[in-house]
Amino acid sequence: NAGVTQTPKFRILKIGQSMTLQCAQDMNHNYMYWYRQDPGMGLKLIYYSVGAGITDKGEVPNGYNVSRSTTEDFPLRLELAAPSQTSVYFCASSTAGTKLYEQYFGPGTRLTVT
């Protein structure tokens, strides 16, 4: 299994541009999450999904959108990029079972908005 994969690894955007961060998992997990991590800070939840067709806002959803058309994929869309969105973005997935809510993280996308 590849686990959780993310593309691209790095990206530089100009202010006002848009982009989609891709995330895929091959573990058949129902739950998927998008976090951002600013330098020296913890993880802030942007959006999450509990299954295909179901998404909900996290702590910091403004400026982002998501969709979940399949179990495997959970892309994050940035519209009208702003310097405040410069961050490292992590996608994660999990399943409820014997290991409750253990999350598996992708390698991250490092985004700079200038």
Added chain:
Amino acid sequence: GQQVMQIPQYQHVQEGEDFTTYCNSSTTLSNIQWYKQRPGGHPVFLIQLVKSGEVKKQKRLTFQFGEAKKNSSLHITATQTTDVGTYFCAGPRGDYKLSFGAGTTVTVRA
């Protein structure tokens, strides 16, 4: 909302020494998880604690869940350079989400 606080934010350790990092919650937690993030890497799950007073060991790492299930600690003995990174605790927020602490960043002096 429920938050988990971690102290210290930074821990500078001499190689071979022990140290402890702490995680505190304002509310009772059903479980607590610990993750490690190496510099430039992504968080990796270490362990989950569920029972009041639970203690679990992974080699030189000892994890403890408080009796009131409001705090947890991670103790590392004989610190090695491989222990460098940021250690996060996380508690459940609602049914499907986690609330992560800000982390303790560990550096090691050889």
